[in-house]
Amino acid sequence: MNEVGWGRHYYYPRALIHVDGDSFFAACEVARNPSLRGKPVVTGAERGIVSAATYEAKALGINRGIRLADVKKICPEAIIVASDYELYTLYSLRMYEIMRRYTPAVEEYGIDECFGDLTGLRRTFHMSYEDIARKIKADLYRELDITFSVGLSCTKVLAKVGSKYQKPDGFTAIPLIGKDTFLANTEIGKIWGIGPNTTAFLQNHGIRTALDFTNKNEDWVKKYLNKPIEEIWRELNGESVMDLVTEAKHTYYSIQKTRTFSPPSKEAGFLYSQLSKNVEGACAKARTHGLTATGFSFFLKSQEFRYRGADVKLSGPSNAPHEILHAMEPHFLKVFRAGTFYRASGVTLTGLHEAKEVQLDLFTDPEKTAGIARVFERVDVLTERFGRHAIYLASSMKAIGAGRVAASGRGIGSVSRTRAGALFKGRERQKIFPLPFLGEVG
DNA sequence: TCTGGGGTCCTAGGACCC
DNA sequence: TCTGGGGTCCTAGGACCC
Numbered sequence: 001m002n003e004v005g006w007g008r009h010y011y012y013p014r015a016l017i018h019v020d021g022d023s024f025f026a027a028c029e030v031a032r033n034p035s036l037r038g039k040p041v042v043t044g045a046e047r048g049i050v051s052a053a054t055y056e057a058k059a060l061g062i063n064r065g066i067r068l069a070d071v072k073k074i075c076p077e078a079i080i081v082a083s084d085y086e087l088y089t090l091y092s093l094r095m096y097e098i099m100r101r102y103t104p105a106v107e108e109y110g111i112d113e114c115f116g117d118l119t120g121l122r123r124t125f126h127m128s129y130e131d132i133a134r135k136i137k138a139d140l141y142r143e144l145d146i147t148f149s150v151g152l153s154c155t156k157v158l159a160k161v162g163s164k165y166q167k168p169d170g171f172t173a174i175p176l177i178g179k180d181t182f183l184a185n186t187e188i189g190k191i192w193g194i195g196p197n198t199t200a201f202l203q204n205h206g207i208r209t210a211l212d213f214t215n216k217n218e219d220w221v222k223k224y225l226n227k228p229i230e231e232i233w234r235e236l237n238g239e240s241v242m243d244l245v246t247e248a249k250h251t252y253y254s255i256q257k258t259r260t261f262s263p264p265s266k267e268a269g270f271l272y273s274q275l276s277k278n279v280e281g282a283c284a285k286a287r288t289h290g291l292t293a294t295g296f297s298f299f300l301k302s303q304e305f306r307y308r309g310a311d312v313k314l315s316g317p318s319n320a321p322h323e324i325l326h327a328m329e330p331h332f333l334k335v336f337r338a339g340t341f342y343r344a345s346g347v348t349l350t351g352l353h354e355a356k357e358v359q360l361d362l363f364t365d366p367e368k369t370a371g372i373a374r375v376f377e378r379v380d381v382l383t384e385r386f387g388r389h390a391i392y393l394a395s396s397m398k399a400i401g402a403g404r405v406a407a408s409g410r411g412i413g414s415v416s417r418t419r420a421g422a423l424f425k426g427r428e429r430q431k432i433f434p435l436p437f438l439g440e441v442g
Numbered sequence: 443t444c445t446g447g448g449g450t451c452c453t454a455g456g457a458c459c460c
Numbered sequence: 461t462c463t464g465g466g467g468t469c470c471t472a473g474g475a476c477c478c
Contacts, residue, residue, distance in 0.1 A: 023453085044446090046445090047446060047447090049445095049446070063443085064443085065443060065444090065445075066443095109478085110477080110478045112476075112478080113478080157452070172474090192477080193475095193476065193477080194476090194478095195475055195476050195477085196476090197474085197475060197476085198475080198476090208457075225478090226452065226453070226475095227451095227452070227453090228452070228475085230478085252449080253449085253451095254448095254449075254450085255448085255449080256448055256449070257444080257447085257450090258447060258448080259447080259449085260445095260446060260447085305444090305445070311471080311472080326454085344446090346447090348448095348449095427459090
């Protein structure tokens with residue numbers, strides 16, 4: 001165990017804690033159902049690869065991202081469950097709540113992790129920062145039945161180094177004067193914010209560890225690296241430049257829906273239907289947050305992982321899927337290549353604003369706009385009551401439920417560009433209001 | 443890491459203006 | 461029509477995170 005600072009009073013210009021749930025999704029499953037304890041448990045059943053694995057599973061070589069078919073080969077007794085995001089969100093909220101008992105300055109960084117600012121709280125709790133951090137860790141374990149790895153230091157990046165330093169159930173305090181030992185033991189690519197690209201660049205300049213990086217001087221850093229990386233360099237040197245984002249996040253700059261399908265498809269009708277489903281999902285999310293988009297982008301991802309897509313500006317703000325789809329049609333025909341197999345599609349709504357703020361221009365018929373809004377209010381209510389896909393656009397049909405089978409079974413076959421074009425002629429009727437919905441309620 | 447889904451931020455470069 | 465210099469705004473795309 002790393003006992004640096006236990007019971008002592010090291011100097012922290014700021015005292016920031018980072019807590020990180022160990023194998024969080026899998027740990028939540030075990031916490032809810034204690035009969036799973038001690039067993040190899042894996043989440044991700046709904047998508048065919050491992051999202052999270054308990055340490056019992058990891059000990060067998062079952063790690064994130066591997067196929068569930070391989071999991072069964074490695075360990076037939078492994079317990080595979082579908083991800084339950086509502087459960088994980090509940091545990092997440094409880095984690096934040098525990099942290100907030102100690103400090104109001106909490107950053108909800110991810111579903112399984114958060115930062116807290118403990119600066120100035122020694123007097124309040126009559127404890128050293130290390131002891132406060134240990135107490136938080138103990139509370140989390142006692143109340144959630146999940147272990148957390150905890151880092152304490154004077155910057156966010158160093159606190160992250162700490163929480164990663166020992167897993168699972170680790171506690172690592174990195175006081176300013178002792179930090180070099182920890183940085184020497186941390187590969188540069190493991191630092192938060194240093195991805196594969198920057199790692200390769202730094203390694204080419206002889207930098208292997210985080211300590212090597214901190215030993216570079218400021219001029220060199222400013223000359224070769226961009227602002228985010230320069231900030232990481234400062235934080236690794238003990239200068240706190242990243243603030244905690246403590247406001248609860250409730251607005252989005254963009255909303256994205258993507259989906260991979262298997263097997264890959266080259267059918268225009270099927271692909272368009274996937275995009276239609278993406279659009280509906282993104283619009284539904286925008287509506288639940290009271291947001292409306294001024295533009296959007298979409299892509300098709302080929303079997304070879306190449307992206308082709310387009311950015312589209314809307315003539316007016318919208319969160320109604322049929323309007324987005326209408327704008328997408330001509331671009332789809334340019335993006336889609338006959339004969340290419342695609343494995344995924346995606347849609348991103350951009351230029352998001354609060355729906356109330358939106359000004360109607362002179363040419364928008366307010367009656368019609370209000371009518372559309374009412375239709376989708378109804379859609380949202382039905383979805384709330386009967387679940388996702390209870391009601392959807394006709395254009396999404398082939399992407400939903402048994403649609404995949406129907407689409408291939410019908411033998412549309414290789415759709416040429418002209419035939420793909422013909423596909424949309426019949427959609428003229430969709431412009432007629434009210435919209436043709438296909439319901440599968442109940 | 444042979445690759446799922448959902449995000450954010452930064453930067454270079456072009457368009458446009460004075 | 462060419463030549464400077466400088467500012468702002470927007471967009472595309474890269475890089476990274478969980």
